[in-house]
Amino acid sequence: KQEVTQIPAALSVPEGENLVLNCSFTDSAIYNLQWFRQDPGKGLTSLLLIQSSQREQTSGRLNASLDKSSGRSTLYIAASQPGDSATYLCAATGSARQLTFGSGTQLTVLP
Amino acid sequence: KAGVTQTPRYLIKTRGQQVTLSCSPISGHRSVSWYQQTPGQGLQFLFEYFSETQRNKGNFPGRFSGRQFSNSRSEMNVSTLELGDSALYLCASTLSLGTGSYEQYFGPGTRLTVT
DSSP states (O other): OOOOOEEEEEEEETTTOOOEEEESHHHHHHHHEEEEEEEEEEEEEEEEEEEETTTEEEEEETTEETHHHHHHHHEEOHHHGGGGGGGEEEEOOOOTOOEOOOOOOOEEEEE | OOOOOOOOOEEEEOOOOEEEEEEOOOOOOEEEEEEEEEEETTEEEEEEEEETTEEEESSTTTEEEEEEEETTTTEEOOSSSOOOOOHHEEEEEEEEEESOOOOOOEOOOOEEOOO
């Protein structure tokens, strides 16, 4: 059974700092790894998806990497802004198209 | 292209009642998945529907059921509500990437409160 872990559970940084969020998974037989953002009481916004054959994806100030062999993914946020404050979730997709989510990292960017 | 829509956005029900939630996927997406999100358990997979057939089911009791219509819209039903069913219910519309990989797009969710 796939298990996904995210560290740290919470992170508070000053505006402008670069930061890294970590995600690990136990079963490397994944189809892709997806990073989401969730604002309080809202749904999930997809940020980046890395297919199993890829090593990284970039979108603006965000960069996500995937290392299937070690069961790890990282989300790098450059030059953080207060608007980046949210909960970030990673999810692994298995063969049944079912997403297994981590418990999330709650990010606060202080002005 | 319109995103995933879910109705209603908020619901308050009493223990023992039943509830039906609705989800309309992105146009052209034929697969719909449902997830439950609670503070204690996080996000958990409920079930997936494709072409009106349940293709996959998570570890939830039989009180949780769903269906999908020919236009890909989906409903989920929870019977005999319990306090522990209070949660944010999220629907996801799935896009096949053609490589055996899939990308899921989520709706805003339905916040269910059981009193």
